[in-house]
Amino acid sequence: MIFSSKLIEDAVQEFSRLPGIGKKTALRMVLQLLKMDEQEVDEFTGAVSRMRHGIRFCKECHNVADSEVCVVCVNPGRNRNQICVVENIRDVIAIESTQQFSGLYHVLGGILSPLDGVGPEQLNLSTLHQRVKNNEVSELIMALSPTIEGDTTVYYIARQLKDLPVTITTIARGIAFGGELEYADEMTLARSIAKRLPIDNYVTMK
Amino acid sequence: MIFSSKLIEDAVQEFSRLPGIGKKTALRMVLQLLKMDEQEVDEFTGAVSRMRHGIRFCKECHNVADSEVCVVCVNPGRNRNQICVVENIRDVIAIESTQQFSGLYHVLGGILSPLDGVGPEQLNLSTLHQRVKNNEVSELIMALSPTIEGDTTVYYIARQLKDLPVTITTIARGIAFGGELEYADEMTLARSIAKRLPIDNYVTMK
Numbered sequence: 001m002i003f004s005s006k007l008i009e010d011a012v013q014e015f016s017r018l019p020g021i022g023k024k025t026a027l028r029m030v031l032q033l034l035k036m037d038e039q040e041v042d043e044f045t046g047a048v049s050r051m052r053h054g055i056r057f058c059k060e061c062h063n064v065a066d067s068e069v070c071v072v073c074v075n076p077g078r079n080r081n082q083i084c085v086v087e088n089i090r091d092v093i094a095i096e097s098t099q100q101f102s103g104l105y106h107v108l109g110g111i112l113s114p115l116d117g118v119g120p121e122q123l124n125l126s127t128l129h130q131r132v133k134n135n136e137v138s139e140l141i142m143a144l145s146p147t148i149e150g151d152t153t154v155y156y157i158a159r160q161l162k163d164l165p166v167t168i169t170t171i172a173r174g175i176a177f178g179g180e181l182e183y184a185d186e187m188t189l190a191r192s193i194a195k196r197l198p199i200d201n202y203v204t205m206k
Numbered sequence: 207m208i209f210s211s212k213l214i215e216d217a218v219q220e221f222s223r224l225p226g227i228g229k230k231t232a233l234r235m236v237l238q239l240l241k242m243d244e245q246e247v248d249e250f251t252g253a254v255s256r257m258r259h260g261i262r263f264c265k266e267c268h269n270v271a272d273s274e275v276c277v278v279c280v281n282p283g284r285n286r287n288q289i290c291v292v293e294n295i296r297d298v299i300a301i302e303s304t305q306q307f308s309g310l311y312h313v314l315g316g317i318l319s320p321l322d323g324v325g326p327e328q329l330n331l332s333t334l335h336q337r338v339k340n341n342e343v344s345e346l347i348m349a350l351s352p353t354i355e356g357d358t359t360v361y362y363i364a365r366q367l368k369d370l371p372v373t374i375t376t377i378a379r380g381i382a383f384g385g386e387l388e389y390a391d392e393m394t395l396a397r398s399i400a401k402r403l404p405i406d407n408y409v410t411m412k
């Protein structure tokens with residue numbers, strides 16, 4: 001693409017570094033920013049800049065935070081006996097958005113994946129061990145992806161903590177609400193039959 | 207969505223004001239920016255800010271420019287007898303990217319659309335009239351959308367300039383290269399048969 005302005009070319013270049021954004025989409029965004037008031041664009045760049053420079057990671061759970069400890073960990077209303085272990089911040093946002101979980105989180109910052117060079121030392125595992133050891137944590141809920149890497153990470157953590165008095169659970173796998181049986185993959189369907197629930201249980205869970 | 211950081215929430219909010227960007231896509235971009243170095247993010251916000259504050263519009267053709275006159279108008283190698291009339295900047299970029307047109311441009315800034323409240327006074331028509339009158343322009347190539355509004359604009363300009371010694375042409379309509387005849391709409395197909403070209407002409411045009 002040939003832009004007749006270096007300023008626009010640079011901005012398009014920067015936008016196309018973002019995930020899923022090609023040159024054409026980047027140009028559409030840049031032209032939209034060009035239509036906005038200068039003040040609105042300053043708000044845009046200001047928000048991005050403040051976010052990048054101001055963001056911190058919670059020293060307790062490694063979630064994103066605006067101060068030393070994140071809003072979840074600092075909230076006295078949360079159940080400190082339950083810790084939900086997740087891969088990344090996006091998972092925290094997804095679970096928080098359900099408004100059904102009242103415990104704390106622990107963000108691993110990835111999952112074990114030897115092929116990608118991610119070993120135990122790259123993950124926030126030692127702090128997890130410390131938290132379980134030093135605090136009254138009765139349950140660790142593993143909310144990791146249902147992949148080989150995810151399962152490996154679950155087993156690794158379970159072995160690491162086997163001498164500590166903590167129950168380790170994983171989130172339920174099965175057919176999604178609104179999902180059609182015929183489109184479910186065989187493994188999910190087989191597992192959802194094997195791990196079937198009594199009706200009473202099902203009704204109360206809903 | 208519940209973010210556990212006001213900084214992230216603000217940045218997502220700003221990104222989701224861009225066209226075609228929902229909350230989830232905005233979050234993906236924000237998390238990508240979070241992964242980048244602070245310096246890279248400064249380059250991003252800097253490019254956007256410089257673009258918005260530094261951009262100017264060419265006083266000749268209303269194209270975007272980094273100085274008073276755009277790179278096309280300032281280029282001595284361009285053919286000053288031909289002016290290609292387009293709706294917006296995006297069209298200039300599209301035509302420039304073909305590297306086949308060596309004339310100048312005139313950006314109207316829209317097309318006549320009474321339903322949307324766009325009349326002749328909202329478009330850059332008086333400067334077009336001036337350019338044709340004062341300079342040696344022999345041909346105006348109308349490269350507007352093949353819609354009722356586009357055609358109306360073409361006729362309006364043609365009538366406005368009818369006393370000036372300038373030829374007005376429009377870009378060819380027809381079946382696109384690589385297009386399948388059976389998927390072409392009836393109007394395009396009918397027009398492409400009515401405006402058929404002799405083989406010689408077709409070969410030289412290619």
